[in-house]
Amino acid sequence: MKQINYLLLLTLFCVGIPTGNAQEKKDEIKVKFGGYVHSLFTYDTRQTVSAREGFILLYPKDELLDGSGKDMNKGGVYNMAVIQSRVNAKVTGPEILGAKTNGLLEAEFIGNAESDVNGLRLRHAFVNLDWGKTSLLIGQTWSPLFVAEVFPVAVGANAGLPFKPFARNPQVRLTHKTENWKFIAAIASERDYTSTGPDGASNKYLRNAGLPILQGQVHYYAGKHLIGASAEFKNIKPSLTSTTGSEENGDLMSWKNDETLSSWALMAYFKLNFKPVTFKAQTTYGSNLTDVLMLGGYAAKSLNPLTNEASYTGIKVLGTWADISYNKNNFELALLAAYSKNMGADDNVVPGMIYSRGKNIGELYRIAPRVSKRFKNLKLELEAEYTAAAYGDVTEKADVENTHWVGNTRISVGLYYFF
Numbered sequence: 001m002k003q004i005n006y007l008l009l010l011t012l013f014c015v016g017i018p019t020g021n022a023q024e025k026k027d028e029i030k031v032k033f034g035g036y037v038h039s040l041f042t043y044d045t046r047q048t049v050s051a052r053e054g055f056i057l058l059y060p061k062d063e064l065l066d067g068s069g070k071d072m073n074k075g076g077v078y079n080m081a082v083i084q085s086r087v088n089a090k091v092t093g094p095e096i097l098g099a100k101t102n103g104l105l106e107a108e109f110i111g112n113a114e115s116d117v118n119g120l121r122l123r124h125a126f127v128n129l130d131w132g133k134t135s136l137l138i139g140q141t142w143s144p145l146f147v148a149e150v151f152p153v154a155v156g157a158n159a160g161l162p163f164k165p166f167a168r169n170p171q172v173r174l175t176h177k178t179e180n181w182k183f184i185a186a187i188a189s190e191r192d193y194t195s196t197g198p199d200g201a202s203n204k205y206l207r208n209a210g211l212p213i214l215q216g217q218v219h220y221y222a223g224k225h226l227i228g229a230s231a232e233f234k235n236i237k238p239s240l241t242s243t244t245g246s247e248e249n250g251d252l253m254s255w256k257n258d259e260t261l262s263s264w265a266l267m268a269y270f271k272l273n274f275k276p277v278t279f280k281a282q283t284t285y286g287s288n289l290t291d292v293l294m295l296g297g298y299a300a301k302s303l304n305p306l307t308n309e310a311s312y313t314g315i316k317v318l319g320t321w322a323d324i325s326y327n328k329n330n331f332e333l334a335l336l337a338a339y340s341k342n343m344g345a346d347d348n349v350v351p352g353m354i355y356s357r358g359k360n361i362g363e364l365y366r367i368a369p370r371v372s373k374r375f376k377n378l379k380l381e382l383e384a385e386y387t388a389a390a391y392g393d394v395t396e397k398a399d400v401e402n403t404h405w406v407g408n409t410r411i412s413v414g415l416y417y418f419f
Contacts, residue, residue: 029094034419035087035106040157041080041413047073048408049358052110052117055081056157058293059364060408062391083110083118084157099129104141110157112192121192123168135175140191143167144184144217144230145292150269150280152323152336155370155383155412162357163319163338163366164282165267165292167193169213184217195291196355197238205236206291209260224273232265234288238298238355242308255307261298263288263314276328282321285343287314290357294319295340295364297356299349299398315356315398316343321366330374340364344399354398362400363390381414 040055047061048054054077064072088106095101104124111119126139142148145165152160159166171188189212190203197205206213219228237260245251265286272279288298296317300310318341325334341363358364370383387410392403 030092032090033088034090036085036419037082037417038084038086039080039082039415040084040155042078042156043411044077045409046071046075046406047077048410052083052114052157053081054079055083055110055117056161057385057387057408057410058158058162059358059361059387059389060406062360062389062406063404083108085109086123088124096129099131099135101127101129103127103139133177137171137173137175140168140170141173143169143171143188143232143292144173144186144215145232145265145267145284147217147228147230147269147282149219149226150228150271150282152280152321152338153325153334154336154368154385155372155381155414156385156410160321160323160336160338162294163321163340163364165265165284165289165294165319167292171215180221182217182219182221184215186215186217187212188215189213190291193291193293195234195236195288196297196357197236198353198355201290205238206234208237208240209235210237211235224275226271228269230265230267230269232286233262234264234291235260235262236288237261238312239310242304242310244306244308255309257307257309259309259311261288261312261314263298265289265292276326278325278327280323284319285316287316289317290355293357295342295356295358295361297354297359299345299355300353301345301347301349303350310350310353313345313347313349315345315354315359317341318343332370332372334370336366336368336370338364338366338368342399344395344397346397348396349398354394356398358389359398360391360394360400361389362392362403364388377418379414379416379418381412381416383410383412383414385410385412 048057049059050057061073066072086108091103093101106124107120107122111117112121124141126137126141128137169188171186173186176183190206194201194203195205214233217230239257242255242257244253267284269282290297296315298312298314301313302311321338323336366387368385372381388405388407390403390405392400
């Protein structure tokens with residue numbers, strides 16, 4: 001399958017898109033290819049919870065003591081990867097329905113799962129119809145909960161995770177702009193990053209609920225400064241059936257499940273651009289945010305005594321970060337500080353039926369200074385990232401008590417060659 005993907009990619013870049021000699025210039029389709037080659041070298045002081053062979057760091061693993069009291073998760077871990085290397089094709093086309101048209105097709109080699117590292121993965125694929133103040137985008141791109149104008153440009157591949165939302169979704173997005181304002185309304189699905197549930201991570205929980213994710217965003221621009229807010233409403237169905245009895249006793253019976261879980265997220269952020277200094281910050285508060293790679297999730301709060309069907313409650317999480325950077329003459333010096341807290345559920349939860357990320361983590365924080373220098377199309381980066389997690393005991397409302405802190409230091413060296 002990988003060979004087929006690579007062959008298709010090669011075909012895309014070797015074969016031009018014909019425009020036809022008879023077409024007028026305004027009807028021509030133009031394609032601009034680009035991307036970069038990326039190498040990342042990392043060193044961690046302990047084992048981590050991460051993705052893609054440790055490439056995408058979330059937080060350190062908890063202590064795991066052997067018979068003599070030594071922490072088996074403590075010890076140096078080195079890695080080198082080029083899987084973030086990326087290619088894209090930016091397309092501009094003819095006017096259609098009175099709108100200028102453009103599109104983007106972008107892929108990287110980070111794979112779709114741990115077993116697919118080095119595999120080709122689709123990032124963005126969309127067409128955009130632009131009528132000037134109003135535009136309509138159809139395809140896959142950043143969720144409105146990931147604001148491309150306001151995120152920490154970390155050296156590592158985590159882009160501030162898990163302290164902020166991170167997701168690309170198939171979506172239909174309507175954007176309207178005025179002189180100082182931008183409004184976005186979107187309906188979306190899940191793709192690369194999905195909700196979790198009784199059968200593990202999957203987008204089937206959203207699909208089975210029969211409703212898309214509803215998202216919105218508003219920006220206010222004051223010169224080079226930006227203030228914004230985003231919101232999301234999501235409904236999932238974690239289970240389609242439940243059972244009672246047992247085969248052993250001959251009374252096994254299956255029951256149709258109809259219970260769903262509604263969740264929400266609110267986000268506020270700003271960017272203050274005082275060249276050469278830029279200050280960015282963002283806060284996210286919501287429940288069931290596993291599909292955007294944050295902490296929290298949801299849990300069963302009760303079981304129907306007749307059918308064993310579960311009803312659910314969301315586990316809330318707060319995530320916040322701030323980033324200050326100095327950028328001049330292609331040199332950047334910056335510092336990221338981030339914090340996240342498990343806020344628990346509103347209801348008591350059923351033990352053993354918690355579907356979340358980091359369910360035994362009460363708090364997280366990260367301090368990450370970085371420096372970079374660009375030489376034409378070559379960029380070198382260095383980052384020291386300290387992330388600490390407060391592990392403890394899960395309470396009856398899915399928050400965490402009796403915590404102890406575990407920390408990891410990651411040193412990252414990155415190199416980009418843009419083309």
